[in-house]
Amino acid sequence: xxxxxxxxxxxxxxxxxxxxxxxxxxxxxxxxxxxxxxxxxxxxxxxxxxxxxxxxxxxxxxxxxxxxxxxxxxxxxxxxxxxxxxxxxx
Amino acid sequence: xxxxxxxxxxxxxxxxxxxxxxxxxxxxxxxxxxxxxxxxxxxxxxxxxxxxxxxxxxxxxxxxxxxxxxxxxxxxxxxxxxxxxxxxxxxxxxxxxxxxxxxxxxxxxxxxxxxxxxxxxxxxxxxxxxxxxxxxxxxxxxxxxxxxxxxxxxxxxxxxxxxxxxxxxxxxxxxxxxxxxxxx
Numbered sequence: 432x433x434x435x436x437x438x439x440x441x442x443x444x445x446x447x448x449x450x451x452x453x454x455x456x457x458x459x460x461x462x463x464x465x466x467x468x469x470x471x472x473x474x475x476x477x478x479x480x481x482x483x484x485x486x487x488x489x490x491x492x493x494x495x496x497x498x499x500x501x502x503x504x505x506x507x508x509x510x511x512x513x514x515x516x517x518x519x520x521x
Numbered sequence: 522x523x524x525x526x527x528x529x530x531x532x533x534x535x536x537x538x539x540x541x542x543x544x545x546x547x548x549x550x551x552x553x554x555x556x557x558x559x560x561x562x563x564x565x566x567x568x569x570x571x572x573x574x575x576x577x578x579x580x581x582x583x584x585x586x587x588x589x590x591x592x593x594x595x596x597x598x599x600x601x602x603x604x605x606x607x608x609x610x611x612x613x614x615x616x617x618x619x620x621x622x623x624x625x626x627x628x629x630x631x632x633x634x635x636x637x638x639x640x641x642x643x644x645x646x647x648x649x650x651x652x653x654x655x656x657x658x659x660x661x662x663x664x665x666x667x668x669x670x671x672x673x674x675x676x677x678x679x680x681x682x683x684x685x686x687x688x689x690x691x692x693x694x695x696x697x698x699x700x701x702x703x704x705x
Contacts, residue, residue: 443613445605452686456668458679476615479622483694486626490643491662493634500644501541503550508537511554515532515561521525 442470447477451484524568532561535578539585546589546659548648556592560584586660590674593656600677601653603684608691619695624702639701646696650689657682658689 442450450467453459459467471478522530539560543553563584564571571580610616626633633639647655661671661682672682 443609444615445609445613448691449683449687452683452690458668476618476620480620480694483620483624484690486624486630487690487693487697489630490634492665501544503537503540503544507550508540511540511557512532512536514554515536515558516529518558519528519532519561519565521529521532 442466444477455488528565556588559588594676597653603688642701646693654685654689657685
């Protein structure tokens, strides 16, 4: 019950998870940072989520997906170049 | 080299890299081709402002980012409205316990990154996100941009960018939970 009250009046999980994004990007204020730390101490769901946020953030930072996996072939690239050459009248 | 020769060279050398980045950001080949074409046209007409000391691809990527941001701003004129009721109840508490599942990866993160099946699941989960959220998230992680920079480019408030990042990450978490961690 106490936890429920703290969640609602102090900082709900929906807000705590937003503050995690700000903290990740180092844009969190000292007050928010304190609120978030207190919340995570008493909330096992947000504690678990925070660990996952950190994993996802570090994976996404290390590797951005797509460039080398984008599906495009040599013929399409050549076609594109020809189109631009025509467009620019080269 | 004349301006025309330089441009011709750039088109030959950098089309592929620019196209790949544009397709990645926009998830749409036709749209991406149009935008990269615009990039070269813009480079041609503002060639005089290119400083030879910077790398051509860096300059072209900057133009590409601006074009993608233009595209995003035109497509999504109003500020986004982000609902979280899929995850939280009316008091703002988690609706279910799936977040508690142990991913068990603390020491194996690099193994995950090398795992092709995991990469495929992650990529699929990212592509499943709506464009309106996917584009800001990709721009945020691309070259590790800062949030104020991305929100300024896309003309959304920083608060809304946080909300978009929060919403996309919650969805990614859930998607990976279902498609990867509960299966592996």
